[in-house]
Amino acid sequence: MRDVGMKIYIETYGCQMNEYDSRLIASILASDGHGMTRDLGAADVVIVNTCTVRERAEIRVLGRLTHLRGLMRKDAVLGIAGCVAQRMGDRLLRKIPGLSFVVGTEQYWKLPDMIESARIGRAVVAVGTGSGESYDRRPAPDEASLCEFVSVMRGCNNYCSYCIVPYVRGRERSRATSGIVDEVTQLVALGAREVTLIGQNVNSFRDEGRGFAGLLSAVAKVEGLQRIRFATSHPKDLSDELIEVIGSVAKVCEHVHLPVQSGSTEVLAAMNRSYTREQYVALAGRIREGIPGVALTTDIIVGFPGETDEQFRETVSLMNEIRFDSAFMFHYSVREGTRAAEFGDDVPKEVKIARLETIIDLQKRVTSEVNAALIGSNAEVLVEGPSHRNEDLLFGRSRTGKAVVFPGDAGLTGRVVNVEIRSTSAWTLHGGNPLLS
Ligand code: SF4
Numbered sequence: 001m002r003d004v005g006m007k008i009y010i011e012t013y014g015c016q017m018n019e020y021d022s023r024l025i026a027s028i029l030a031s032d033g034h035g036m037t038r039d040l041g042a043a044d045v046v047i048v049n050t051c052t053v054r055e056r057a058e059i060r061v062l063g064r065l066t067h068l069r070g071l072m073r074k075d076a077v078l079g080i081a082g083c084v085a086q087r088m089g090d091r092l093l094r095k096i097p098g099l100s101f102v103v104g105t106e107q108y109w110k111l112p113d114m115i116e117s118a119r120i121g122r123a124v125v126a127v128g129t130g131s132g133e134s135y136d137r138r139p140a141p142d143e144a145s146l147c148e149f150v151s152v153m154r155g156c157n158n159y160c161s162y163c164i165v166p167y168v169r170g171r172e173r174s175r176a177t178s179g180i181v182d183e184v185t186q187l188v189a190l191g192a193r194e195v196t197l198i199g200q201n202v203n204s205f206r207d208e209g210r211g212f213a214g215l216l217s218a219v220a221k222v223e224g225l226q227r228i229r230f231a232t233s234h235p236k237d238l239s240d241e242l243i244e245v246i247g248s249v250a251k252v253c254e255h256v257h258l259p260v261q262s263g264s265t266e267v268l269a270a271m272n273r274s275y276t277r278e279q280y281v282a283l284a285g286r287i288r289e290g291i292p293g294v295a296l297t298t299d300i301i302v303g304f305p306g307e308t309d310e311q312f313r314e315t316v317s318l319m320n321e322i323r324f325d326s327a328f329m330f331h332y333s334v335r336e337g338t339r340a341a342e343f344g345d346d347v348p349k350e351v352k353i354a355r356l357e358t359i360i361d362l363q364k365r366v367t368s369e370v371n372a373a374l375i376g377s378n379a380e381v382l383v384e385g386p387s388h389r390n391e392d393l394l395f396g397r398s399r400t401g402k403a404v405v406f407p408g409d410a411g412l413t414g415r416v417v418n419v420e421i422r423s424t425s426a427w428t429l430h431g432g433n434p435l436l437s
Contacts (some may be wrong), residue, residue, distance in 0.1 A: 014051025263318030
């Protein structure tokens with residue numbers, strides 16, 4: 001007799017796709033008669049959805065699993081999902097005492113059966129890839145927050161030499177446009193007003209001849225939806241058609257996250273990024289020309305194997321030339337299983353850290369200057385609710401993705417308002433009283 005009505009506790013680590021997958025896992029198990037709990041002590045099943053993008057992230061989450069085993073009820077089962085599960089597979093059963101199941105990124109439909117086996121003491125592992133699974137027809141969501149993620153494609157064919165993602169997320173496959181539009185429609189009916197379309201490389205979205213630009217236009221037709229964002233783009237295939245759609249379709253927000261990684265063409269080649277510094281600069285110019293007021297943000301890695309002082313200075317000069325609105329910045333760390341792991345890690349740790357500090361200081365100065373230039377202008381903000389830092393203020397994001405706080409009544413939550421920017425800091429815009437738009 002199948003166990004139903006179990007309490008499931010899910011803990012999520014890593015990227016937006018993992019956030020989305022945890023909701024997918026919850027809806028698959030809910031459609032099998034189980035419910036979610038945020039109380040670890042009450043849980044019958046504990047699932048940790050994991051990230052392997054950096055070694056430190058993996059070590060931390062493995063430690064957390066061992067710790068959780070000690071906190072859970074003795075009769076509850078513990079399972080691991082996500083990219084660490086995908087990368088390490090059955091090795092984890094030996095590594096984590098009391099672990100009952102290991103489920104990879106393409107096997108979430110199997111979870112109800114896997115939990116059933118685990119409950120009767122049979123440990124299970126399902127980490128097959130190549131199934132082309134895109135979870136196109138996931139169970140309908142039963143609740144939604146104001147801002148939701150919606151996966152449009154999975155996997156990546158780019159094989160950047162430092163990146164583990166293609167090995168744990170598989171080759172690119174896109175969902176059907178109809179499945180995506182249905183999901184967005186369901187989320188809007190449940191109260192969502194903004195969706196972020198996500199994928200390891202959304203520009204590679206393909207569905208019966210329709211590309212990502214066409215998908216944006218299709219999603220924009222959903223009644224009641226107010227805003228569309230997307231992440232992440234790869235510079236090699238961000239098309240002029242996409243720039244045109246972002247610049248002309250009102251619901252699509254003017255923010256493009258475009259990881260550059262390095263300002264040196266030699267280092268970009270070693271990273272297998274498929275574009276040169278000059279091509280990236282030209283693309284950034286076309287984006288700014290085609291989308292007035294667009295925010296351009298990026299990712300940067302310093303200390304890649306072989307990176308010379310001169311090549312590092314090229315990254316600094318590119319940051320001064322492009323003046324990004326903001327950036328996620330990292331120093332290189334070896335990822336076992338990637339091609340770059342064979343290059344040797346020859347940039348000393350102290351040099352990596354010094355280079356990282358240099359670009360963080362630079363970006364903080366540039367972001368402050370870019371934000372300060374907005375003082376006196378109006379920002380259109382989707383009110384997300386009271387500010388976490390100051391309950392007397394409201395919080396929301398501008399169309400360009402910037403955090404805005406301003407005075408106002410919490411009853412404005414979910415509304416789009418216009419706010420005059422009065423002052424700014426590196427990370428936040430401070431506004432006056434809102435004007436309803
Ligand atoms: S584009 Fe490169 S960095 Fe991004 S997920 Fe694919 S392989 Fe990784």
